Amino acid sequence: MKLQQLRYIWEVSRHNLNVSATAQSLFTSQPGISKQIRLLEDELGVEIFARSGKHLTRVTPAGRAIIDLAGQVLCTVGNIKQVAQEHSDEQRGHLSLATTHTQARYALPSIIQEFRQHYPDVALHIQQGTPRQISQMVSDGQADFAICTEALEHFSDLILLPCYRWNRCVLVPRDHPLAGQPLTLDALAEHPLVTYTFGFTGRSQLDEAFKRKGLSPNVVLTASDADVIKTYVRLGLGVGIVAHMAVDPVADHDLVPIDAGHLFESSITRIGIRRGTFMRGYMYDFLQRFAGHLDRDCVDAALEAGPRHEASLFDQVVLPVR
Numbered sequence: 042m043k044l045q046q047l048r049y050i051w052e053v054s055r056h057n058l059n060v061s062a063t064a065q066s067l068f069t070s071q072p073g074i075s076k077q078i079r080l081l082e083d084e085l086g087v088e089i090f091a092r093s094g095k096h097l098t099r100v101t102p103a104g105r106a107i108i109d110l111a112g113q114v115l116c117t118v119g120n121i122k123q124v125a126q127e128h129s130d131e132q133r134g135h136l137s138l139a140t141t142h143t144q145a146r147y148a149l150p151s152i153i154q155e156f157r158q159h160y161p162d163v164a165l166h167i168q169q170g171t172p173r174q175i176s177q178m179v180s181d182g183q184a185d186f187a188i189c190t191e192a193l194e195h196f197s198d199l200i201l202l203p204c205y206r207w208n209r210c211v212l213v214p215r216d217h218p219l220a221g222q223p224l225t226l227d228a229l230a231e232h233p234l235v236t237y238t239f240g241f242t243g244r245s246q247l248d249e250a251f252k253r254k255g256l257s258p259n260v261v262l263t264a265s266d267a268d269v270i271k272t273y274v275r276l277g278l279g280v281g282i283v284a285h286m287a288v289d290p291v292a293d294h295d296l297v298p299i300d301a302g303h304l305f306e307s308s309i310t311r312i313g314i315r316r317g318t319f320m321r322g323y324m325y326d327f328l329q330r331f332a333g334h335l336d337r338d339c340v341d342a343a344l345e346a347g348p349r350h351e352a353s354l355f356d357q358v359v360l361p362v363r
């Protein structure tokens with residue numbers, strides 16, 4: 042059994058059983074991957090993948106268990122490399138963040154700028170996607186931290202660290218009727234709305250608030266990007282509802298922000314870390330810069346508590362509001 046074979050079956054399973062796509066991502070040949078998978082199956086005496094002709098069709102029950110263990114082995118190998126690098130040069134390495142546009146555009150810039158000043162030899166990588174894609178990236182080991190509001194709880198192998206609370210504001214042109222009256226859900230329901238795509242940036246709390254009042258909001262356009270939402274508000278398509286942090290007083294001077302915190306329940310942005318991750322010193326530092334209460338002791342306690350058991354560690358923590 043070779044480490045390379047374990048990597049191949051892991052990657053094939055993550056590429057929807059597409060050996061060609063796996064070969065491209067690993068910069069190797071498709072026949073080479075197929076051969077190594079066959080050799081591994083012969084050695085183990087079980088099929089990892091069911092086949093129809095030359096095509097892989099599904100993962101067998103035995104294959105699922107083997108692939109899960111292969112993922113753990115690959116994670117451990119990665120940790121061994123991280124341990125060695127931590128002891129050889131604690132200021133050098135890489136940090137991969139998977140996050141949404143709102144976090145990347147509005148929450149992270151000042152943190153990253155400060156982090157880079159302290160760790161100029163740590164290469165930072167930001168990957169953007171939907172909350173579910175982001176969570177999957179960390180679950181699969183493609184990123185170190187997932188930073189978002191939605192979807193993290195659906196991945197049982199992620200440790201969730203609450204960072205801060207936030208709420209929403211309504212954006213309208215300066216001559217809009219809502220700009221000069223008290224804001225209510227009933228008033229909002231009378232206007233076309235432009236807001237986040239479902240599954241992004243706390244959209245579920247927005248829908249639930251209207252549902253509780255028996256209202257049906259007229260959502261005419263959705264987007265995952267707050268800047269796109271603002272663009273269509275400016276074009277007159279509707280009233281924008283965005284995260285409060287996504288309002289820039291300078292760039293958005295032509296729009297009127299109206300606080301909507303009294304209409305919707307606040308949302309919590311969390312960081313997800315894959316269980317078993319070896320934490321480099323600069324990774325702890327990044328977490329505390331992003332959320333001051335996430336010191337090393339707190340993070341270690343959450344990682345040791347395991348999935349779904351770390352929440353009680355934060356019961357007494359008063360999360361900052363952004």
